Amino acid sequence: MVTQAALLDPAVAEAPGAPAIRCDDVAVRFITERRTVTALENVSFEIAEGSFLSLLGPSGCGKSTLLRVVADLVPPTEGRVTVLGGSAETARRDHALGFVFQDAALLPWRTAIQNVSLPLEVGGRSVLPPGSPTPTELLALVGLSGWENAYPHELSGGMRQRVSIARALVGGPKVLLMDEPFGALDEITRDHLNEELRRIWQETGTTILFVTHSIYEATFLGQTVLVLAANPGRVREIVPIDLPADRTLDIRETDHFMRIAARLRRLLGEA
Structure with a gap:
């Protein structure tokens, strides 16, 4: 049986120890005076330590909520989250988490x-x-x-x-959580920071969970893309990105990159 962890990184199946982040059947519901809103439902995935995972999905699918659950800023209504083998609260208190906002x-x-x-x-x-x-x-x-x-x-x-x-x-910090940090920047600056972020990730070895609306950004940055569907937010598919580790922006013009991006676009259309 192929696990989600193995999809994220084939080496995980053989690597000892706990994953950097693991979510098991996580659900988040917000109760208002008028109704109950289900932001996330049955979300399960793993991220190997030192990996880069892009989190992609339509607006309102719970991407930022999931990031905040991992950061111990929003409690899960159901399910379990572990970070570095312990609770998200422990990781936060031990300063093992870094957070970059929009x-x-x-x-x-x-x-x-x-x-x-x-x-x-x-x-x-x-x-x-x-x-x-x-x-x-x-x-x-x-x-x-x-x-x-x-x-x-x-x-x-x-x-x-x-x-x-x-x-x-x-x-x-061993885990860096990034919530659309480049979304408000112009395209040229955003492209440059995409390259810089991959360099920083490779130099530090930090596990990164990166939220974005951009298919091209998710594909270029991540080793893996987790696509969320909306209403409620749930895992649509986990897509390995089989691109070279050393990438420049030129790779976005290759046929292989465009095929991956087209697959992600189809998944978003079905989400």
Whole structure:
């Protein structure tokens, strides 16, 4: 029997230890005065440690809700979520999770380096774990050396989002959750950050769960794409992306890439 974990990464079947993220029959229901809304139903999947999973689906299918369940920001109504072999709450309390939101959400009165350093001041961890990169090193990792003392209004939208990624990586989280972080950027900046994000992922070895509306972005970034259907949000299909590990944007013009994108588009149409 081929498991969903094996679909995400063929090496998982032979790899020891727990997956980075596992959801078993997760459901989320929101109760209002007028009705009960089912955001997610029977969602089950696994992500191998160090993998990159793109989460793709139509608006309203529960992508962001699922991300928040993994982050321990929204409790599941049913089912079970494990992160790094334990509960999502434990992963959050142990600072094993980083979160990048749609908006960079930088404090305008703080410089780039001060914004990146913020988790060390308010996150209950004033000292970095041994071997963790410093805020200055993280800004260098995201390509912002020389911009440490710039304020958010002095940075472009793409640069502000890089600062937010650096901030999420403070302390060396093992899992990075990203909720459409490039959705508001222009196409050229978005393309460039797609390439930069894959570089950062390969350099850090962080497990990434990335939410997007873009078929091309999901295909280019992920090792695997999890397609959600809507009403209620549920797993439509898990699609392995058999593209080379070293990718440039030029790969989007190949026939193989276009076939994968066409398959995802058909799945979205059926979702």
